[in-house]
Amino acid sequence: MTSAGFGKPDDKRRRTIRDVAAHAGVSVASVSRVLSGKYSVGADTRSRVLRAVQELDFVVNAHARALTSEQPGMIALVVHAVTASFLANVAQAVEQQAAAEGHLCLVCTTQGRPDREVAVVNLMREQGARAVLLVGGVVETEDYPARMRQVAHALDAAGSRLVFCGRPAPAPDLPAAVVTYDNEGGAYAMTSFLVSAGHRSILFLGGDEGHTTADERIAGYRRALNDWAIPFDPALVQPGPFTRTFGYQRVKALLGKERTFTAVFAANDLVAAGVLRACREAGVAVPDDLSVVGYDDLPQAADFVPSLTTVRIPHDELGRAAVRAALHPEDPVDDHVLGTHVVVRDSVRPPRR
Numbered sequence: 385m386t387s388a389g390f391g392k393p394d395d396k397r398r399r400t401i402r403d404v405a406a407h408a409g410v411s412v413a414s415v416s417r418v419l420s421g422k423y424s425v426g427a428d429t430r431s432r433v434l435r436a437v438q439e440l441d442f443v444v445n446a447h448a449r450a451l452t453s454e455q456p457g458m459i460a461l462v463v464h465a466v467t468a469s470f471l472a473n474v475a476q477a478v479e480q481q482a483a484a485e486g487h488l489c490l491v492c493t494t495q496g497r498p499d500r501e502v503a504v505v506n507l508m509r510e511q512g513a514r515a516v517l518l519v520g521g522v523v524e525t526e527d528y529p530a531r532m533r534q535v536a537h538a539l540d541a542a543g544s545r546l547v548f549c550g551r552p553a554p555a556p557d558l559p560a561a562v563v564t565y566d567n568e569g570g571a572y573a574m575t576s577f578l579v580s581a582g583h584r585s586i587l588f589l590g591g592d593e594g595h596t597t598a599d600e601r602i603a604g605y606r607r608a609l610n611d612w613a614i615p616f617d618p619a620l621v622q623p624g625p626f627t628r629t630f631g632y633q634r635v636k637a638l639l640g641k642e643r644t645f646t647a648v649f650a651a652n653d654l655v656a657a658g659v660l661r662a663c664r665e666a667g668v669a670v671p672d673d674l675s676v677v678g679y680d681d682l683p684q685a686a687d688f689v690p691s692l693t694t695v696r697i698p699h700d701e702l703g704r705a706a707v708r709a710a711l712h713p714e715d716p717v718d719d720h721v722l723g724t725h726v727v728v729r730d731s732v733r734p735p736r737r
Contacts, residue, residue, distance in 0.1 A: 408436035458488040460508040477703025515545040515710030521597030529554040549706040561709035570695035570724030571604025582734040590651030631658025646735035653678040671733040690730035
């Protein structure tokens with residue numbers, strides 16, 4: 385192998401950064417600086433290194449760099465399921481930001497099982513993951529705070545970083561970062577919007593009891609009613625899964641009875657999609673007969689019929705901020721709360737007298 389003549393090497397073994405350095409006639413450190421793109425390098429050195437990379441067919445990409453000694457570890461993304469649109473959107477942003485910073489992103493699902501969540505976190509700790517991101521709300525069982533405390537301290541002791549993304553931390557003193565959004569504030573704004581449109585009887589539909597996401601949205605709903613001096617009616621809160629099927633089945637049953645509510649605040653856009661279908665089948669016109677709103681602002685919400693008024697969550701920034709909090713703990717992003725806002729479309733009208 386020549387050091388500066390750029391001749392084709394005869395052997396077919398897998399190339400390393402040292403091979404590139406020798407082939408280009410520069411130091412390993414110089415090759416590393418060129419490939420990282422983070423440092424100033426002379427034009428001649430850069431040209432020699434890039435030419436050596438090409439001639440040696442040296443594989444250099446974000447995922448390969450994540451597995452080298454220069455950048456150990458990976459980012460583990462732990463979610464309930466990748467089929468949930470909200471989680472999929474955040475996961476995509478996490479993967480993009482992780483790759484941009486030269487790290488491999490591994491997606492793990494728990495299907496809502498606490499034991500599975502702990503098992504995945506422990507496995508990632510053993511594999512030397514740079515960080516573990518727990519994404520999305522969770523049902524806070526009695527043992528949840530103690531479980532998260534054990535997980536956070538175990539990761540911290542291993543030199544890893546725990547990030548709660550889209551869910552609150554169970555305690556303020558954990559060695560972990562929190563990157564979330566104004567969940568309660570979004571529900572407060574949406575309920576106020578409905579009340580300002582003339583609605584006084586608003587059905588809140590979806591979200592399992594004790595689920596952090598649902599509890600915060602119901603808290604915002606109740607706070608808005610209180611501020612508008614509207615008595616809270618427990619019968620108008622109908623808990624259940626964040627699914628299209630639940631929205632459809634529950635509203636279909638309620639529409640078969642004497643209806644007292646004039647608007648439905650669906651706990652997310654999927655529940656709202658089920659509500660719209662049930663209304664179409666029952667001959668209830670939205671928004672003329674019944675107003676319907678959602679939460680999340682999924683990409684398809686604008687294509688619902690009618691287009692759905694909903695609360696926008698900054699999915700992309702949420703995922704990217706979580707990665708930055710994991711990789712750059714020195715930056716002031718801990719306990720970062722992103723804003724939410726109401727997106728007004730065509731699914732709300734003042735109630736008929």
